Amino acid sequence: MKLNLLAVFAGVYLVVLYAPIVLLPLFAFNSGSVIAFPLRGFTTEWFGLLLDTPALHAATLNSLIIAISTAIFSTILGLFAARAATRYGFPGKGGIVGFIMLPLVLPEVIVAISLLIVLMQLGLNSGTWSIIAGHTLICTPFAIAILQGSFANMDRSLEEAAVDLGETPWSTFRLITLPLVAPGIVASLLICFIISLDEFIIAFFLSGNSPTLPVYLWSLLRFPAQLPMVMALGTILVLLSVLLLVLAETFRRRGLRRAGLKDTGGFL
Amino acid sequence: MGEVAGIGKLMRSEAGKGLTLISPTFVYALLLLAAPLAMILLLSFWTQEFLTIVRDFQLGNYQEALSDPIYTALMLRSLRISATVTLVTVVLAFPVAYYISFHVRHERKSLWLFLITIPFWTSYLIRVFLWRVILAYDGPVNSGLLALGVIDEPLGWILYNANSVVITLAHAYAPFAILPIFVVLEKIDRSLLEAARDLGESRAMAFLRVTLPLAMPGVLAAVLIVFIPTVGDYVTPQLVGGSGGLMIANNIHAQIFAFNNRPMGATLAVLAMLIVAMTLLWGISRLRFWLWLADRMGGGMRGGAIALGAAVAEIAAIRVAFSAAPGLVGPEAAIIGLLLIVSAGSALILTRVPKGRWGI
Incomplete structure (x- = not known):
């Protein structure tokens, strides 16, 4: 009886968790221009509208540039830190790693305002590059968490064997380590890309005249007439995120299999 | 060389x-x-006159932030909303984490975790906005309840106030609470539970005396990971909070962009961080103290009652002090003094009272 109750609770929990997202396509394909029930009829008009909005295309391009750069930079910084943290012991390790992971728990608004104020005090214009810098800061902890898993799962004796057989440290890294952690790297790139693409606060504070996709979306939310289009855009964004996530998860599992381990859980 | x-x-x-x-x-x-x-x-120690920053060290911003009731009310509201969100999120998350860890077959666990994390990775803005749709006057919640005959007219109190902020944030932070709790539950040695059952504990007692204490570090991690970011949330209060649900981040943004008062924005940001740190320190140290006290007083109902009494007494004392002291010594001195006293108490407890079997 107790078990059943728990299962029912978990089921209901899952349904509530997905409730908002399920509404998204309902309104995206609804022909009524007001976001409310009852639904009117089926239309793809709002998706068509997306194609005719140049400002949206500019914001999308901006977001893609930011997300791709962020993914690459955070994964590189994550590789350094994750390798150092799993392979070596050094003084102050806990403090250093803890500090690097801090953005994970710090409210984003604090990160955003402090970056903005520094830029303002230095007399610099904020913009695309400053958003990339901020996103890299908050994505690096995620990259480290993923990559640390990959490095920790790797069998160290493989590297030792390569060194014993005459490989240099660099060629060992390139020929042995890198292929073994490659799935983790791909997963990290994808996760950082998703986070950066969806991130709003830092972009909102720093975007200046070139909005990212979420910042542009935010500006649309004020106009009721634009809301059906927002729903259509949201549907696409959610689909894209889920697709990338499934891809990242597939790579993560492949990495685990390559390391000869059983799957024990998800991200984070 | x-x-x-x-x-x-x-x-x-x-x-x-x-x-x-x-x-x-x-x-x-x-x-x-x-x-x-x-x-x-x-x-935060400088001031701004029109567009130039005056670089003279002064405490004026802090004085203003601590004496103006607008700011103190905002801080208190942010803390209250975040504390409620944290409580709701963790209490609802625990059974789910427990179910996945103890009742789901091993091969299925990662699928469950994956399903729970997916919504987290989808656009935050869109999810918050959808709650505005769901809770709206003519939204699915109201029309559903009307159709079922539960209510006669749409509920007005579920949108554009602190309630809607709590609902939306609790939904957004659900995975953050489930994952850390799940991780510690997975680490619990199942033979300990068998031993407890073999030694005659009921299922409920085995849970209370073995599982729950061992899971506490995960619960604590969940509390931290939900409480800290939610205090500084901007989007949710702005979209679903109305004027009665605005939080500190909204004011920080307004200080910088609308009022062009960067030093005040910085001051509020620093204060928010300080108060969050102090609140957490207070919560963790008191939890350790109350649990320690309960065990020390013989545990069971009696120990629990004494610890509960101590908790209620301290909270009441703090409330009285915070409402009475500003009239006696002025608002800034009262707030600073009381925060120092409370934090000194936290530090004392954390250094003197040992970590108990609850792992806190």
Whole structure:
């Protein structure tokens, strides 16, 4: 009886968790221009509208540039830190790693305002590059968490064997380590890309005249007439995120299999 | 020469290699996190006249922030909303984490975790906005309840106030609470539970005396990971909070962009961080103290009652002090003094009272 109750609770929990997202396509394909029930009829008009909005295309391009750069930079910084943290012991390790992971728990608004104020005090214009810098800061902890898993799962004796057989440290890294952690790297790139693409606060504070996709979306939310289009855009964004996530998860599992381990859980 | 050789030797040692390897990431974090945080701390002691920053060290911003009822009310509301969100999120998350860890077959666990994390990865803005649709006057919740005959007219109190902020944030932070709890539950040695059952504990007692204490570190991690970011949330209060649900982040944004008062924005940011840290310190230290007291007083109902009494007494005393002291010594002195006293108590407890069997 107790078990059943728990299962029912978990089921209901899952349904509530997905409730908002399920509404998204309902309104995206609804022909009524007001976001409310009852639904009117089926239309793809709002998706068509997306194609005719140049400002949206500019914001999308901006977001893609930011997300791709962020993914690459955070994964590189994550590789350094994750390798150092799993392979070596050094003084102050806990403090250093803890500090690097801090953005994970710090409210984003604090990160955003402090970056903005520094830029303002230095007399610099904020913009695309400053958003990339901020996103890299908050994505690096995620990259480290993923990559640390990959490095920790790797069998160290493989590297030792390569060194014993005459490989240099660099060629060992390139020929042995890198292929073994490659799935983790791909997963990290994808996760950082998703986070950066969806991130709003830092972009909102720093975007200046070139909005990212979420910042542009935010500006649309004020106009009721634009809301059906927002729903259509949201549907696409959610689909894209889920697709990338499934891809990242597939790579993560492949990495685990390559390391000869059983799957024990998800991200984070 | 000797120095150079020394550095070379250090670089080749294990510790040196580790430090060298982590330095790019560490330096990046120092430049983009530590330096900017130091900058806002500095700025909070300056003032701004029109567009120029006056670089004279003064405490005026803090005086204003602590004496103006607008700011103190905002801080208190942010703390109250976040505390409620944290409580709701963790209490609802625990059974789910427990179910996945103890009742779901091993091969299925990662699928469950994956399903729970997916909504977290989808656009935050869109999810918050959808709650506005769901809770709206003519939204699915109201029309559903009307159709079922539960209510006669749409509920007005579920949107554009603190309630809707709590609902939306609790939904958004659900995965953050489930994952840390799940991780500690997975680590619990199942034979301990069998031993408890073999020694005659009921299922409920085995849960209370074995599972729950061992799961506490995960619960604590969940509390931290939900409480800290929610205090500084901007989007949710702005979209679903109305005027009665605005939080500190909204004011920080307004200070910088609308009122062009950067020093005040910086001051509020610093204060928010300080108050969050103090609140957490208070919560953790008191929880440790009350649990310790309950065990010390013989445990069971009696110990529990005494600990509960101590908790209620302290909270009541703090409330009285915070409402009475400003009239006696002025608002800034009262708030600063009381925060110092309460924090000193937290520090004392954390250093003197040992970590108990609850792992807190």
